[in-house]
Amino acid sequence: MRLIIIDDEMWSREVVKKLIHFKEYSIELIGEADNGLDGLRMIEQLHPDIVITDMKMPGLSGLDLLKKLTKFPNIKTIVMSGFDDYDYLRQAIHSKAVEYLLKPIKEEDINAAIERCVDELRLDNEKVLTSNRIFTEDNHHQEYLKFLRKLQLVIIKKQPEAVRPTLAQLIMFKSEVNSAQMIVKLKENLLNQLQQYLYQQNMDYSFVMPTQSSATLFEMIEHITPIFSKVLQDIGQPRLKQSSDIINIKNFIDQHYMYPISLDDVSDAFFLSKEHVSRLFRKTYNESVTQYILKKKMENAADLIRTSQLSYREIAYQLGFEDISYFYKQFKKIFGCTPGEYKEKDHIST
Structure with missing residues (x-):
């Protein structure tokens, strides 16, 4: 899970960093900002899973930042404040913040809030997997979810060499994937796993599109294997990220x-x-x-x-x-x- 901390007081950010059990919850601190505007830019660029923000900051306040964050429904927010202010609390509730913490922050409180964020993110991921249901029978569906988790690990770990043996496991569903419609649905679902990861990493994913039609499950596996392998090989190198960076930089200057x-x-x-x-x-x-x-x-x-x-x-x-x-x-x-x-x-x- 990727975390950004936003607070105009450096000592406050340092306290939060010391209190969080990063290893226990597999949290990675990917950025800090000392004002709401820089924090928002960082969020837009880095796509964190969790944001911890103070409410009272110069420029873009925590209240304004929470309003901006409504366009990022997948981000979990923890709000901090030195004031027991009802308006702050109401806005935090309205923005669906996971927790509203009063300063001075206590170790047990911040970690309880982090744990809630992690649990909600995992639940959201399960809902996404469930909503993309391919198989009607529960036993097949559960097996497919297990397969998707293996595939997601291959993507996250950037292991192009593991793509072919992992995708080959789809053969277990050959009797269930018995129509052209099922093949198309399965292909789109698998490529969507790759697209979601690239989006989270702020990389271009428009090219990850099914181009060839597949008559059988075997053909479909052969068609998507090189797509996964090439993308994972590329993102293990800086070239793809640099391509995204330079496009965004030029657009920023043009604007x-x-x-x-x-x-x-x-x-x-x-x-x-x-x-x-x-x-x-x-x-x-x-x-x-x-x-x-x-x-x-x-x-x-x-x-x-x-x-x-x-x-x-x-x-x-x-x-x-x-x-x-x-x-x-x-x-x-x-x-x-x-x-x-x-x-x-x-x-x-x-």
């Missing part, structure tokens, strides 16, 4: 370039080192993050010069430039002329 953002802001947004972001971006696009941001700003500036009545100072300010002379200098560097000369050329050409 925020008009603000005064820098390489620091981009790397902070994705909880990656500046060096990693810089190296990955240059390798993919053959230019630096700073160069790309500047290029986007100048392209937008040129478009505004052509199509709007804004002054050059207003355009510069709108694109995050506080120094008008720096804006002029960068514009001329990109286009080989000043904004005024550019506008005149555009006017003449039209």
Whole structure:
């Protein structure tokens, strides 16, 4: 289970970390944030199973964060507060938080809350497995659930060499999987296990789609085995994660370039080192993050010069430039002329 702790007081986060029985509940701390906004970004990027958050924080408060977390129904939330406040408690209940704990946090209370989260997550997983029921008879259904747990372990442990022998165990159901409809349903259910894991790891899973039709159970196993093997081999290497990272980084810049953002802001947004972001971006696009941001700003500036009545100072300010002379200098560097000369050329050409 993956955990994120959000609290603006570092000492409070340290106390929580010391009190939690990480090994007992198989909990992995994947991130900490000292405010709600950074915490939300971290949640969106890392997809934790459990979030522990304080209620009173600067910027995005715990109350606001709980409202945002309603779009992540699978995340279990533990709320902490230094105030015995009914409004806080009511909001925690409304947001379906697992527990509302008053500071100072006690060891038995935080671990009881963690245990409840773990139990609820396991129950949710069982419900998902049950809702994807393939076989009507209980004994076949129970055997299939056992098989799925084995397959999930192969995925989690990233064992491509174990894919074929594990999927081969499906032969035990050959007498039950006796129609084209059953084969399609079984294939979709199995590939969904892989898609869910990739989603939780914030990786692209759109390519994990059944492409070949299968006439028999044997054919279906042969068709999906290389899909599982290749994906597990890939995610054991950094390439697939990097592909997801660079797409998200470029999209982030495209959406925020008009603000005064820098390489620091981009790397902070994705909880990656500046060096990693810089190296990955240059390798993919053959230019630096700073160069790309500047290029986007100048392209937008040129478009505004052509199509709007804004002054050059207003355009510069709108694109995050506080120094008008720096804006002029960068514009001329990109286009080989000043904004005024550019506008005149555009006017003449039209």
